[in-house]
Amino acid sequence: MGTQDDIREFLTSRRARLTPAQVGLPDFGGRRRVPGLRREEVALVAGMSAEYYKRLERGNASGVSEAVIDGISRALQLDEAEHAHLHDLIRTANAGAHPKRRRPVGSSQLTAAMQQTIDAMSTVPVFVQNGRLDAVAVNRLGRALFSEMLDGARPPANAARFVFLDPRAQTFYQDWEGNTRQIVAILRAEAGRSPYDRQLSDLVGELSTRSDLFRRLWGAHDVREHRTGLKRVHHPVVGALDLTYQSMDLASDRGLQMLVFSAEPGSSSHDRLQLLANWAETKASSEVSADAEAEVEAAARED
Numbered sequence: 001m002g003t004q005d006d007i008r009e010f011l012t013s014r015r016a017r018l019t020p021a022q023v024g025l026p027d028f029g030g031r032r033r034v035p036g037l038r039r040e041e042v043a044l045v046a047g048m049s050a051e052y053y054k055r056l057e058r059g060n061a062s063g064v065s066e067a068v069i070d071g072i073s074r075a076l077q078l079d080e081a082e083h084a085h086l087h088d089l090i091r092t093a094n095a096g097a098h099p100k101r102r103r104p105v106g107s108s109q110l111t112a113a114m115q116q117t118i119d120a121m122s123t124v125p126v127f128v129q130n131g132r133l134d135a136v137a138v139n140r141l142g143r144a145l146f147s148e149m150l151d152g153a154r155p156p157a158n159a160a161r162f163v164f165l166d167p168r169a170q171t172f173y174q175d176w177e178g179n180t181r182q183i184v185a186i187l188r189a190e191a192g193r194s195p196y197d198r199q200l201s202d203l204v205g206e207l208s209t210r211s212d213l214f215r216r217l218w219g220a221h222d223v224r225e226h227r228t229g230l231k232r233v234h235h236p237v238v239g240a241l242d243l244t245y246q247s248m249d250l251a252s253d254r255g256l257q258m259l260v261f262s263a264e265p266g267s268s269s270h271d272r273l274q275l276l277a278n279w280a281e282t283k284a285s286s287e288v289s290a291d292a293e294a295e296v297e298a299a300a301r302e303d
Contacts, residue, residue, distance in 0.1 A: 003093040003195060004059025006221075010089065011057045013221045014076040015042050023075065045075035061093040081189055085223040088192035110137040111252055118142075118258070123277065125243075125261040128250070131190040132200050133159040133183065136256055141273075144280035145261065148172045148236065160187060160203065164211040174232040174240070184217040185224035192223070231261065237279055238272040 016036035020027040023037065023045050032038070043053035048071060056064060056072075069090060073083040110118075110128060118126040118139045125142040129135060134156040135149070143150055148169070149162040160183050163169045163176070173179045187204065194200060207214040231243045243261040250256045263269035 002059075003089055004061075006192075007059045007061060007086075007089050007093060008057055009219075010086065010221045011042075011072075011076070014078065014082065015039070018077065022077070042072070042075050046071040059093060061090040064090050064094065081185075081223045081225045084225075085189055085192045088195075092192075092195045109253070110256065114250065114252055121260070125273075127259045127261070128253075128256055129159065129259070130255055130257075131194060132197070132203055133186065135159070140280050140284060141277050142261075144237075144276050144283075145233075145235065145241075158203065159183060160207060160214075164207055164214045172233055172235075174234055180213060181217060181222065182224060182226075184214060184220075185222045186226050188218070188221060189223040189225065226257065226259075235272075235276065238276045240269070241272055241276075242267070242269045243273070 012034075015038075016034065018037050020037065020041060023041070025041055025045065039054050039057060040050040043050040046053065046068075048068065053072070056068075069083070069087055072078075073086065076082075078086065114128075115137055118128065118137065121139055122141065125145040126139040127135065127142045127146060128137040135146070135158070136156070138146065138150070149159065149166075149172075150157045153162070163173070163179055163183050169179075170176045187200070191197075191200060191204065204218065208218060226247050228246050229244070231245055233241050233243070235241055241263065243263055245259050245261045247257050247259045250258055263273045
């Protein structure tokens, strides 16, 4: 699907969720062929001609200004993520516009200094991802927390593939349905920012082919930023965990986002997270001991 189609379907889906009363217009009744606002009503609230808005909704974004985008955003009551998404779509579609140059997310690697930093954060799980939701780096506790996703996955492990294609995800995430919607909305926003990312297009195509649910949610054109929230999981080792997360973009590694998870002090989730940390440390120590023993045996055979 091209950018013009994305603009049309995004705007159509946003006005379909509003009523005249919600935007301060009288409803004179009569049969509406489609749900929500008419194009003329959006144009009226946005302060532009109906013909101009209709042309934009058909995907003709040539010369659209910031003021026009702001007016449409106010009329359609777009949130911050939706406003940014519309801006990205129009920027791409604008005649003569050049896509914003970004470091390809597929080649993003964590700097040695940043890897050292997250490894030092030993009391909280840390997960670093790119815009496609590939796992780029984790610390020890992060690997333990997301072992269901990471262990045995073909590299790079990807949160969207895990949620939609791995049956274990439905047990791991206590609100699996909510996570499916969040994942798709995050990928939609990234697709608007990076319209020429071939690996992202391939991922969307794969998930659309293999998951009816993904295909349906993708068609809703919802977008979302991944900044803060609650993640409720059921870990196979320690059980239920209610974790808050904070995310931040890494200035030293453009295109990457670091998520840090924590549990409320004194809660059962806090105790279980400590148990998970102890389990991860014991497991790592056992693996080191096994490697050392193998080296000794190999050296003995050489002698």
